[in-house]
Amino acid sequence: MRIGVLGTGVVGRTLASALLRGGHEVRLGSRTADNEAAVAWADSVGGPASEGTFADAAGFGELVINATAGAASLDALEMAGAEQLAGKVLIDVANPLDTSRGMPPTLTVCNDDSLGEQIQRALPDVMVVKTLNTVTAAVMVDPSLVGGTHTIFVAGNHAPAKAQVSELLQELGWPAGCILDLGDITAARGMEMYLPLWLRLWGSLGTAILNVEVRPGESAAG
Amino acid sequence: MRIGVLGTGVVGRTLASALLRGGHEVRLGSRTADNEAAVAWADSVGGPASEGTFADAAGFGELVINATAGAASLDALEMAGAEQLAGKVLIDVANPLDTSRGMPPTLTVCNDDSLGEQIQRALPDVMVVKTLNTVTAAVMVDPSLVGGTHTIFVAGNHAPAKAQVSELLQELGWPAGCILDLGDITAARGMEMYLPLWLRLWGSLGTAILNVEVRPGESAAG
Numbered sequence: 001m002r003i004g005v006l007g008t009g010v011v012g013r014t015l016a017s018a019l020l021r022g023g024h025e026v027r028l029g030s031r032t033a034d035n036e037a038a039v040a041w042a043d044s045v046g047g048p049a050s051e052g053t054f055a056d057a058a059g060f061g062e063l064v065i066n067a068t069a070g071a072a073s074l075d076a077l078e079m080a081g082a083e084q085l086a087g088k089v090l091i092d093v094a095n096p097l098d099t100s101r102g103m104p105p106t107l108t109v110c111n112d113d114s115l116g117e118q119i120q121r122a123l124p125d126v127m128v129v130k131t132l133n134t135v136t137a138a139v140m141v142d143p144s145l146v147g148g149t150h151t152i153f154v155a156g157n158h159a160p161a162k163a164q165v166s167e168l169l170q171e172l173g174w175p176a177g178c179i180l181d182l183g184d185i186t187a188a189r190g191m192e193m194y195l196p197l198w199l200r201l202w203g204s205l206g207t208a209i210l211n212v213e214v215r216p217g218e219s220a221a222g
Numbered sequence: 223m224r225i226g227v228l229g230t231g232v233v234g235r236t237l238a239s240a241l242l243r244g245g246h247e248v249r250l251g252s253r254t255a256d257n258e259a260a261v262a263w264a265d266s267v268g269g270p271a272s273e274g275t276f277a278d279a280a281g282f283g284e285l286v287i288n289a290t291a292g293a294a295s296l297d298a299l300e301m302a303g304a305e306q307l308a309g310k311v312l313i314d315v316a317n318p319l320d321t322s323r324g325m326p327p328t329l330t331v332c333n334d335d336s337l338g339e340q341i342q343r344a345l346p347d348v349m350v351v352k353t354l355n356t357v358t359a360a361v362m363v364d365p366s367l368v369g370g371t372h373t374i375f376v377a378g379n380h381a382p383a384k385a386q387v388s389e390l391l392q393e394l395g396w397p398a399g400c401i402l403d404l405g406d407i408t409a410a411r412g413m414e415m416y417l418p419l420w421l422r423l424w425g426s427l428g429t430a431i432l433n434v435e436v437r438p439g440e441s442a443a444g
Binding site for chain 2: 104106107110111112139145146147148150151153155180181182183186187189190191193194195196197198199200201203204205206207209210211212213214215216217218
C-alpha cells in the first residue's frame with residue numbers, strides 16, 4: 001500500500017521504516033520539501049521510500065499517518081490539505097504535549113476535547129483513527145520489546161477504518177487479541193490524558209520501553 | 223489501628239468494611255452525625271465500627287482515608303479540620319469527577335494540577351498519599367477479582383507515609399511487587415487523568431472489574 005507519513009521526527013521515521021520493511025511504499029512528509037531528516041531517511045533506507053511536503057505525502061498515501069508533534073498537528077494537516085486527505089484513513093499517533101512551559105509537559109487540549117477529535121472536526125471527510133500514542137516509537141513497531149502480552153488502543157468513528165488499522169497494527173507485530181477498540185473518536189480524550197501517567201511510569205521504571213496490559217475480571221461480564 | 227474513613231458512599235463503606243475485617247477499628251465520617259448510610263453500615267458490620275461527622279472520624283483515626291466524591295473533597299476535609307488531621311497520613315482515593323455536565327464526566331482539576339496536590343497544599347501538616355483511585359471499590363479491597371498480577375500506584379511527598387500505606391495495601395491483598403511508587407504527589411495528575419481512559423475501558427470490556435498491569439521491557443534499564 002502507498003502510505004504517507006507526516007512528520008520527520010523519531011516517531012515518523014520509525015513508523016516509516018517499519019512500514020517500508022513490511023513492503024509498503026512510504027513517502028515521508030515535512031513542512032518543506034528536501035527537509036534534511038527526510039532526505040537522509042529516504043537515502044538511507046532505500047527501496048520505495050520518498051520524501052516531500054506534507055501535501056506531497058498526503059496526496060501520495062492511500063493511507064496517511066499523522067506523526068507530527070501534537071501541538072503542531074492541526075497546522076501540519078492544514079498544510080497537507082483537506083483535498084489530499086479526503087476519503088482516506090488518517091492514523092493519528094500524536095500527543096498534544098506542550099513542553100514550552102517546562103517539564104513535565106502539559107496537554108494543549110484535554111478533559112472535554114482531544115487532538116483526535118479536533119483533527120476529525122477539522123477534516124470531516126477523513127476517517128481518523130487514534131492509535132499507538134500510548135507507547136514509545138520503538139514499541140509501536142516492535143511490541144515484543146515489552147514482555148508478555150500488552151494492549152494497544154484504537155478509537156475512531158468509522159468501523160471499516162478501524163478494521164484496516166487493526167490489520168496494519170498486526171503487520172507491525174500487535175496480536176489481534178491485544179488490540180482494544182475503545183469506541184468512537186471521543187475515546188482519544190482518555191488515550192491522550194493517559195500521557196501524564198505514562199511519563200511518570202517512564203520515570204519510575206527508568207525506561208520508556210513499557211506498556212500496560214488491560215485485564216478484565218476473570219468472571220467478567222457485569 | 224484506628225482508621226477514620228471520610229465518605230459514606232460505596233467506596234467509603236467498602237474500604238471501611240475491609241479494614242474492619244482486617245482487624246482495624248474504623249469510624250465512618252460524613253457531613254452530619256447520624257448519617258443514614260453510616261449508621262446502617264455501623265449497625266450491620268458489628269465489631270469496632272462507629273460513625274460520626276467528618277471531624278469525628280478524622281479525630282478518631284491514627285490514619286485517615288478520603289473516600290468522599292472528589293468534587294466535594296476539599297470541603298469535606300475543611301469540615302474534618304486541619305487540627306484533627308495534622309501529623310497524620312491521609313490516603314486520598316478520590317477522583318475529581320464532574321458529572322454535573324452530563325456523561326462522560328470531566329475532571330474538575332487536571333493537566334497542571336490535581337486533587338491530590340490541592341489536598342496536600344490545603345493541609346501542609348498532613349502526609350497525603352494518593353492511591354487506589356485507579357480501580358473500582360470492589361477491586362480496591364479484593365485485587366484477586368482481576369486475573370493475574372496487576373498494578374496499583376502510590377504517590378506522595380513522604381516516604382514513611384508511603385511505606386505505611388504500602389503495608390495497608392498488602393493487608394488488602396495487593397502483593398508488594400504490584401505496588402508502584404510514582405514519586406511525589408504531583409504524580410496524582412497522571413493517576414487522576416487516567417480516569418477518562420478507565421471509563422472507556424469499562425465501556426469496552428463491559429465490566430468495572432478491571433485493571434492494568436504495567437510492564438517494562440524485559441531488558442529494561444535504559
